[in-house]
Amino acid sequence: MPRLGIEPPAGRWLPSTAVGRAVVVGLVTLSLAVPASAQQQRVDPTWLSFETAAKTVRFQLIAGLTGLNGALNFNGFRDGALTIVVPVGWQTEIDFRNHDGMLPHSAQVIAPQTPLPTQPVGPAIPRAFTFKLVEGLPSEATDIMRFAAQPAGEYLIFCGVPGHGAAGMWIRLRVSATATTPALLLTPAPGAS
Numbered sequence: 001m002p003r004l005g006i007e008p009p010a011g012r013w014l015p016s017t018a019v020g021r022a023v024v025v026g027l028v029t030l031s032l033a034v035p036a037s038a039q040q041q042r043v044d045p046t047w048l049s050f051e052t053a054a055k056t057v058r059f060q061l062i063a064g065l066t067g068l069n070g071a072l073n074f075n076g077f078r079d080g081a082l083t084i085v086v087p088v089g090w091q092t093e094i095d096f097r098n099h100d101g102m103l104p105h106s107a108q109v110i111a112p113q114t115p116l117p118t119q120p121v122g123p124a125i126p127r128a129f130t131f132k133l134v135e136g137l138p139s140e141a142t143d144i145m146r147f148a149a150q151p152a153g154e155y156l157i158f159c160g161v162p163g164h165g166a167a168g169m170w171i172r173l174r175v176s177a178t179a180t181t182p183a184l185l186l187t188p189a190p191g192a193s
């Protein structure tokens with residue numbers, strides 16, 4: 001299965017700290033000096049793989065990958081700072097793994113909402129959730145979400161363990177009517193470093 005992008009040299013895929021700038025994985029490499037806090041945010045291109053002809057995409061969703069935010073992060077990102085773009089209608093597989101050695105975590109696709117809920121809510125896309133949404137899956141447990149990415153729109157991938165999502169444990173899913181291939185985008189919140 002083809003992989004997105006190419007291996008970065010020495011892992012130097014550092015996001016810009018410019019407000020609102022999105023870096024398209026596989027197209028742009030930045031080597032700017034950035035604060036240490038931003039260096040925790042790196043995209044591994046192997047997280048995303050897809051087959052264009054079959055319109056299938058697979059994403060490795062890793063809870064607590066780093067210590068960022070007390071490990072309340074997905075793939076080292078919090079508060080929507082990473083966006084997975086999937087063309088509308090593609091069959092989507094999200095392989096969840098809890099890398100956190102301490103806390104249980106879960107994941108579900110929900111609609112954007114303010115304030116963020118403090119516990120699981122109804123999934124915005126059928127079947128787009130892990131089991132044990134409230135209690136969470138223990139360390140190194142896995143689960144697979146399989147769903148059709150529709151309708152087009154903006155979503156959150158949110159940890160359902162009470163308090164986690166509201167504390168920042170969420171990233172973004174964009175089901176796009178215009179994208180032709182999946183992509184990972186860095187989407188830091190304005191003012192975030």
Ligand SMILES: [Cu+2]
Nearest residue numbers: 105159161164
């Ligand atoms: Cu969690």
